[in-house]
Amino acid sequence: MISSQEQIHPNHFAEPLLSWYDASKREMPWRDCGDPYRIWVSEIMLQQTRVDQATPYFHRFLGHFPTLEALATANRHEVLMAWEGLGYYSRARNLHDAAKTVLSKHGGVFPQTYHEIRALKGIGPYTAAAVASIAFGLPHAVMDGNVIRVLSRYFGIQEDVSLPATKAQIQQLADGLLDTARPGDFNQAVMELGATVCTPKSPLCAGCPLSTGCVAYKTGKTAELPFKAPKKKIPHHQIVVGICVDDEDRILIALRPEDKMLGGLWEFPGGKVEAGESRKEALIRELKEELGVEVMPGLRLCEVKHAYTHFKITLNAWICRIKTGEPEPRPKASKKLRWITSSELTEYPFPKANRKVTEALQTWLENRRKA
Ligand code: SF4
Known part of the structure; x- marks a missing residue:
């Protein structure tokens, strides 16, 4: 690993990133709404699905279940019908079960701490950090494929990013860089940069707000990073x-x-x-x-x-x-x-x-x- 959070002043990362995000962020139906239910549904949908693919399903799902209570009191068949076509159906079943838990255990009010959110069915560390930071402004850094790509290139990380130890290092870097005044925007900004600028192939480095500090860019290694060991053949x-x-x-x-x-x-x-x-x-x-x-x-x-x-x-x-x-x-x-x-x-x-x-x-x- 080339660098650590001690060597990068967060302001050199967060400031240009957030300025870029404020000027360039895409419109999304769940963005800037402040509603934890909509944010949660969108985060679950986006786990395996691109924004443009998920958006019509998001509208359809919210049309059927506009509130958490509507989802919690629906039957399983209706929920799966509204999810049909999105795939990875365990996401819909867990969403439904978690909505019932929020209704029965939290009186229908979405929990507002990281650990209570993380305890809901189907919510892992990524989703808990995303909902906690975006809906409630809590200082938890997310780590998904976009974040891994941006940070592994920015810091020039040579290790296999699919290994748990490398992921833990990247999580530490993200935690250290997080803008605690705007954690939700910071998280969304890194992911947005990964989705639109620091793309898997041919990243648009010339227009990237992080290019001055980016190791991969400066050393011509953007095509090699993030490094992943070759996968076994899929059966x-x-x-x-x-x-x-x-x-x-x-x-x-x-x-x-x-x-x-x-x-x-x-x-x-x-x-x-x-x-x-x-x-x-x-x-x-x-x-x-x-x-x-x-x-x-x-x-x-x-x-x-x-x-x-x-x-x-x-x-x-x-x-x-x-x-x-x-x-x-x-x-x-x-x-x-x-x-x-x-x-x-x-x-x-x-x-x-x-x-x-x-x-x-x-x-x-x-x-x-x-x-
Ligand atoms: S300069 Fe290029 S490789 Fe580095 S973070 Fe920006 S887009 Fe990614």
Whole structure:
């Protein structure tokens, strides 16, 4: 590490940064509102999503739940429907649970200390520092990908920034630089600089308020920093799902258990193709395991590719019939099963990959009706 907070006078960092922020900050619907509920929702949405992507969802979510009380008293299904499309659904479930906690434990008033905020479900050190500083002016420095990029370049940090020890050093630097008179603006300014000027590729150093003190800029290392050791290859799974259709054209959907990934969302039953299996063999096996019935795969409806954080999938969906004489399907791996009509598909929250399947299914059913 090249420098430390003792060697950089905070005013040489915070002052030009805040002047730049005051003149250049982007408008955002949650910015400068002072409302902890809106700030909290926006911070949760922005954890995995860019500002331009999150903004329409923010408006939609706030349209459904304009206050913390409205969110706390909504049912899970409504919350997941309002979140649908944003992905990482544990964020929505935690937001909902935390809103209930605020209502029951804090009388509906958002807690105003860092530790009480941090204790809410789904709130880690980053979100607690962001809400505490932006909504309540508390002196807590945030550290996210933007902050890591700006500070690792500014200080010329050569160590792998994905290591906990390097992150701890960067957090210390951020704490030392924080402008305690304007902590919320300082935090937003570093993140804004990272998002708009100190970008991952081709940073706009000539227009950067920190260029005079920036080690990476002065030593021509902006393309090399922040340093991250190469990642392992992301696994790629082949997934098969069956769309069981009955004689009345109703479709079978399954509710994922709350404690599993994508918990609380609905899906078509199915699973992973094992080594040595054909996709159809995997489909028949998975549906037998999940529903306790044997199915006959018919038309292959569609193929969907989707990337999650730690793996990728290619999902193939088949229209299926349950074999004559089989018992009623039972929810062996899911929380519950439901037969629904095609027009009801939009009333259930599905993960993104399954939503693409429902769209292909609706087009197929439409064409079949017209034929
Ligand atoms: S001078 Fe360039 S590398 Fe340094 S902080 Fe500014 S934009 Fe980032």
